[in-house]
Amino acid sequence: MLRVEKPGLHCTLQDLGRPGHRLAGVPPGGAMDRFAIAAANRLVGNPESAGALEALLEGPALVALEGCLVAVGGGDFQPRVNGVEAPGWTAFWLAPGDRLSFAGRRSGARAYVACAGGLAGDRWLGSVATYQLVGRGGLEGRPLRAGDELALAAEPAHPAVVGRRLPEDRRPAYGDEPDLATIRGPHFERLGAASRRRLFSTWWEVSREADRMGYRLQGDPLELRGEELISFGLAFGCVQVPASGQPILLMADHQTAGGYPAVAGVARAALPLAAQLLPGRRLRFRETSVTDAQAEWWTLRAQLDAIA
Amino acid sequence: MPRRASPRGPRLHPLGDAAALVELGRRVDTALNTRAIGLAAALRKRRGVREAVPGYASVTLHYDPEQVTLAQLQATVRNLFRSRPAPPVPGRLHRIPVTYDGPDLEDAARALGLGIGELVRLHTTPTYRVFMVGFVPGWAYLGPLPEPLRLPRRSVPRTQVPAGSVAMAGAQTGVYPLPTPGGWHLIGRTDLPMFIPDHDPPLLLRTGDRVKFFARN
Missing domain, CATH: 2.40.100.10 (Cyclophilin-like)
Structure with missing residues (x-):
């Protein structure tokens, strides 16, 4: 069990989300960076879908009330145990009374803290992921507060293996200016000829309007043709273009339907890179095919499966 | 670009690498919507289809690429489109x-x-x-x-x-x-x-x- 001493800026309990309920308008939700949460869970011997913390920009301070194996993945927020540097992407032991804190963000936007046994939370539609819009999942559907106590969901796996690690060359190619593998969407041809080229060649800046629902991007506006569309179902990673011509990248808590043209879709393998971007960072869409994108995902997945 | 259904049936357009959109038309129309609901229900029973969400005149499919390819789903959609649609279920x-x-x-x-x-x-x-x-x-x-x-x-x-x-x-x-x-x-x-x-x-x-x-x- 962990006690929350300081909650950090916006730290929520997440897992791999609750797919299967889009018919009710419920987005998949769950961790923005699905690779990082899955890796952190595997490093401590959990199923990939176990509950873990997602910290935005600033890590929490947590005190272990009993001994537990933890791992931190995703952005580098400089984890510390009792003030001493602890390794990222590596399982380490917290003894009762040990304090896990973070010295400050060095890279990325979201860090994940997994704990052997998985963290327990309110389960809604099969998932403990916090979904703030409806106040469900996690801890009463809200971010952590000082004084919260995080219980384990299950008995930790035995034996607890300290030092299990995911080396850097087996993680996604995180960076401040990533190229995101992206596939043309159903309404790509609604873009004018110049805009079609520009979508895949220019830099797009993440604006201040960037949250778990999606990122508004800024750049030379794209030009759209044709009449308004009637609403249709959307997916995590969809790139929509509203009348302003500034694209919107849909993230984990995205609206499940809308009528803006879906000009592209970011591949699953590239979504972790997008999840680690902050406002002000830039990205490029790199055009790829569905089969190549799927192959990229399997390559990334193999890195998770290799965490024995 | 998706248009009205061709004789071979509607095309499946990728939404990323694990979802796709089938557009049956561009109008708000009860018959088209009934068709979309029926197609979604039929697709939901197919191997590898995780979710099938009807829109006004479309279906958004979420699939597992380890179980089914986009090309296989495209063939399934065309076959279902050619076959006689199931009678609509009267909603509550x-x-x-x-x-x-x-x-x-x-x-x-x-x-x-x-x-x-x-x-x-x-x-x-x-x-x-x-x-x-x-x-x-x-x-x-x-x-x-x-x-x-x-x-x-x-x-x-x-x-x-x-x-x-x-x-x-x-x-x-x-x-x-x-x-x-x-x-x-x-x-x-x-x-x-x-x-x-x-x-x-x-x-x-x-x-x-x-x-x-x-x-x-």
Whole structure:
């Protein structure tokens, strides 16, 4: 069990989300960076879908009330145990009374803290992921507060293996200016000829309007043709273009339907890179095919499966 | 670019590498919507299909690329499209009590050149269809709205619309399930919850259901 001493800026309990309920308008939700949460869970011997913390920009301070194996993945927020540097992407032991804190963000936007046994939370539609819009999942559907106590969901796996690690060359190619593998969407041809080229060649800046629902991007506006569309179902990673011509990248808590043209879709393998971007960072869409994108995902997945 | 269905059937367009969109048409039309609901139901039973979500005249498929390829799904969609569609399942009928006292009621009536009583009478006359569910949990897109009630969206959307607000815009009407931003005209409110988090599915109105409003005041 962990006690929350300081909650950090916006730290929520997440897992791999609750797919299967889009018919009710419920987005998949769950961790923005699905690779990082899955890796952190595997490093401590959990199923990939176990509950873990997602910290935005600033890590929490947590005190272990009993001994537990933890791992931190995703952005580098400089984890510390009792003030001493602890390794990222590596399982380490917290003894009762040990304090896990973070010295400050060095890279990325979201860090994940997994704990052997998985963290327990309110389960809604099969998932403990916090979904703030409806106040469900996690801890009463809200971010952590000082004084919260995080219980384990299950008995930790035995034996607890300290030092299990995911080396850097087996993680996604995180960076401040990533190229995101992206596939043309159903309404790509609604873009004018110049805009079609520009979508895949220019830099797009993440604006201040960037949250778990999606990122508004800024750049030379794209030009759209044709009449308004009637609403249709959307997916995590969809790139929509509203009348302003500034694209919107849909993230984990995205609206499940809308009528803006879906000009592209970011591949699953590239979504972790997008999840680690902050406002002000830039990205490029790199055009790829569905089969190549799927192959990229399997390559990334193999890195998770290799965490024995 | 998706157009009307070709003789070979509609095309499947990728939405990333694990989802795809089938567009059956571009119009708000009950027959097309029935077709979309039927196609989604048939696709949901296929191997590798995780979710199939009907839109007004489309289906969004979420699939597992380890079990099925986009090309296989494309063939499945064409086969299903060629075969005789299953008869539509009549949706459940909901009667929803509305207090017509919304903050936009008078402005909307004035803009439409109608009296308030006439607006309410027109809004409570049709049996609306739930064309699709989405946007936020429990949001049901209802229509078609009678022609004399059609207004463009508000030029400045509200940053917060209370849950239970009964609203209309264009050919659509609906009830806000949650407090969210919104640009529709608020003409009334209902106490009947649209989003029911502890039910499965967690909502009142499902795609294909029918809805009749009646005035409480």
